[in-house]
Amino acid sequence: MRAASQREHDDRRGSSHSRGYTYAWQQARAQFLLENPLCAEHAKQGRMEPASVIDHIQAPRLREARESGDPTRLAAAQQLFWSRSNWQPLCKHCHDSVKQRAEKSGRVVGCDSTGLPLDPFHPWNRSRPGGGGAKNSTPSRP
Numbered sequence: 001m002r003a004a005s006q007r008e009h010d011d012r013r014g015s016s017h018s019r020g021y022t023y024a025w026q027q028a029r030a031q032f033l034l035e036n037p038l039c040a041e042h043a044k045q046g047r048m049e050p051a052s053v054i055d056h057i058q059a060p061r062l063r064e065a066r067e068s069g070d071p072t073r074l075a076a077a078q079q080l081f082w083s084r085s086n087w088q089p090l091c092k093h094c095h096d097s098v099k100q101r102a103e104k105s106g107r108v109v110g111c112d113s114t115g116l117p118l119d120p121f122h123p124w125n126r127s128r129p130g131g132g133g134a135k136n137s138t139p140s141r142p
């Protein structure tokens with residue numbers, strides 16, 4: 001399979017490995033996704049989507065902790081990395097887009113079951129038809 005050879009490649013380069021994504025992680029990840037097969041973000045919206053990645057709710061920043069040389073910080077990072085209470089199953093789409101946007105902007109991201117964004121400041125919720133103010137469609141930056 002392509003995924004397996006890609007993983008070996010990453011391990012050899014040390015990129016994913018240095019962030020803590022070892023063989024042990026792959027095993028733990030597979031087990032977790034077996035037990036939690038649905039995307040948590042989609043589930044919040046009442047939708048069912050198969051999860052394919054584990055997201056760390058609080059980023060462990062394992063590599064930064066290692067590089068800092070601070071054993072307390074490293075222990076805390078490892079704890080975060082391996083703590084299942086810090087894991088949530090996500091589909092690839094949610095992991096790549098929704099989560100990153102939420103971290104960067106602090107906004108509520110996603111839609112409710114009617115398809116309207118959950119974020120009350122989303123332009124769709126601000127500029128209703130006839131409500132005026134629709135001119136200001138400049139995307140806000142962090």
Ligand SMILES: [Zn+2]
Nearest residue numbers: 039042091094
């Ligand atoms: Zn999802």
